[in-house]
Amino acid sequence: MADVIDDKIKNYRTAPFDARFPNTNQTRNCFQNYLDFHRCNKALSSKGQDASPCEWYQRVYQSLCPMSWVEKWNGQIEDGSFAGKI
């Protein structure tokens, strides 16, 4: 399972079509992958497991999310003022 994900990450080109977000508005696609990356990191690290599968979510949100949004959210996470549940 892990090597399937490693393969996908190695052959990554750009964020693929996500059927959960089929329409023009991709805002939630970006935000969801950002949340999923941090949740994945938190979940796997807390169990002491390797967090490298989480890199998929990171690649996707980096492709989709504007850099200014990511910087703002990273700052909010550091401050503790981030609105999403991680």
Next chain:
Amino acid sequence: MAHPTQLGFQDAASPVMEELLHFHDHALMIVLLISTLVLYIITAMVSTKLTNKYILDSQEIEIVWTILPAVILVLIALPSLRILYLMDEINDPHLTIKAMGHQWYWSYEYTDYENLGFDSYMVPTQDLAPGQFRLLETDHRMVVPMESPVRVLVSAEDVLHSWAVPSLGVKMDAVPGRLNQAAFIASRPGVFYGQCSEICGANHSFMPIVVEAVPLEHFENWSSLMLEDA
């Protein structure tokens, strides 16, 4: 780009725009034929010397001028819906670029691999080189590989803008806090111009868009160079 006294669309640079162009030709031809027919009938009615004006009803012609317009409408609707569904197909992009609207410039972000971002300001008229286009040229162009499906995510950092490139058949509103997806394929190499299409303040007319489609190797060289300069 547009040229003086232009009446029709700019030459298509993407398959979708080609379809839109042909559909427009089809719909416009129907409209022109109907208008010509009506104008002819009006002039014929006005200039006739016939005097019997008391025909009260006629089943046959009523049937004809009910069925015929319905048929014409179907002939317009079928190609129209075909294109609508074509544009709605699931895309599998090779590349994602973010186009962020600011007052009064666009910024482009290529973040699939590295974090490449740069601003694209209009070249002021006094700084144009000979042969360049007034109010259309920018200091940095959005370079894309040709014949590759490209996803553009359009947003804005301040007020509403709109990212439009007519020859690619793309126009997408830039809304702060929202990420709008548009997709295109540049069928041929070239330079394609567009302008901000949503009023956004004093310099709304002076924040153009330039897309440059090049072969893949040239795109890779360009992105390496841009990353070094950053």
